[in-house]
Amino acid sequence: MKLSRYSKIWPDGVDPDSVILFSTGRASIVQVPKGRLSGIETGNITADEHLILRELGLFVERAENEKDGVGRFVDELNAGDHIFAAKVVMNLDCNLACRYCFEGLRKGKHYMTRRTADDFIGFLKNGLAPQVKEIRITFYGGEPLLSRDLVAYISLQIKTLADDRGLGYEAYLVTNGTLLTPRIVEELAGLGLKEAVVTIDGPRDIHDNCRPSKVGTGTFDLIFKNLRDVCGMTDIQVGGNYTRRNNADFPRLLDYMMENGLTPDKLSLVRFDPVTQESEGLGPPGFHDGCRNYNEQWLRDAVVYLREEILRRGYRTNRVVPMACMIDIRNRFVINYDGSICKCPGLIGIEEYNIGNIVKGVEDYGNSHNLDNWKNEECLDCAYLPLCFGGCRYMKLVRDGSMDGVDCRRSYFDATLETMVKQDIKYGMV
């Protein structure tokens, strides 16, 4: 028996006589007296300790087999996956003119038709393997609520299908929030809406600069009012997209939410993420403030700073857990408005990365998407592999013009993971 290579040991930070052990493969955490650490590292422990650490993924029977086990991790996820999930791009139109929108020049008056919606429902029916127990649909855009009637139509069809077959159904909306009125939410809540994910980019002055309407007016007050009106009707997640220049101001949004009715009990999650720099010719012209690499120094600082600001006010945020890319999970799709299929929202409308369409089905994408890019000695040796699995292929594509290789996040995790796990402990996110 040996300590898993996919684990980290850090000083406790609160108790100077203890250390913290964290499993990157399971997100389990234990506190160990310093005097017991050498026994754990050499396998010289009691039978009870042995049992506890093995159950938590911190101990392995044979170290030499562990890499093989992690190498099979994604295959096992796919084999045991009981979810069919699709992001459905209802249109590529929008009533906002966000300065950084990754869909940039891909946007236009492009709307999914009723016929394409019916073809999608047919694709879904054909894709429901016996192991599928749950259907999750995320209505995406553009702005999905510009296609409100079709969102309701698809929801009804799928809810009926799920009910007939005894499956679960959950619907999600990724929306800018300007059209998220109680009337719409009431209608969609009856059709399976579980959560609306709404973006607010920091306090009013920053948000209105980053996410103005098409005629240049501010949108903060309208979105905020809508959120206050609907937050008891469905789960609400607030997301915010920051840059190197404006992230330090985001806590002002949290204060505003606290003081104006969007308190932690009203929101399912708050998460802030960096804006990704888009490729020239695809993203909005003139925007150059996006993040190109998770290893950028400013981003490490911003991630732990904003996470602390969110948590210390009592909001929930995403905790540190093993994470696979949707490209790696077989039953995850992005359905474009025209019925073409891709594997990541970043790849919408890039013909080279379409993997089929809802009429003809899905083609093999193993080579085109470099599926096993992380199955190399360097990644398999890395303690962070289960949190990363090769990083973001899309970011790699934008940065380097190709998905070849991996988007290594080792130095990012070196700089942030200890703090993030200790935040999870401190704020009870475990």
Add this chain to the structure above:
Amino acid sequence: MKEGIVVLSKGVEKTAAATSTCCASGAGSVRK
């Protein structure tokens, strides 16, 4: 001083990795 191991978190099942993809609940790495 504490004597033994204290479990602070049992963590998540392996299958959670399939539902915690970067794009699972939000716009993911790409922002719009």
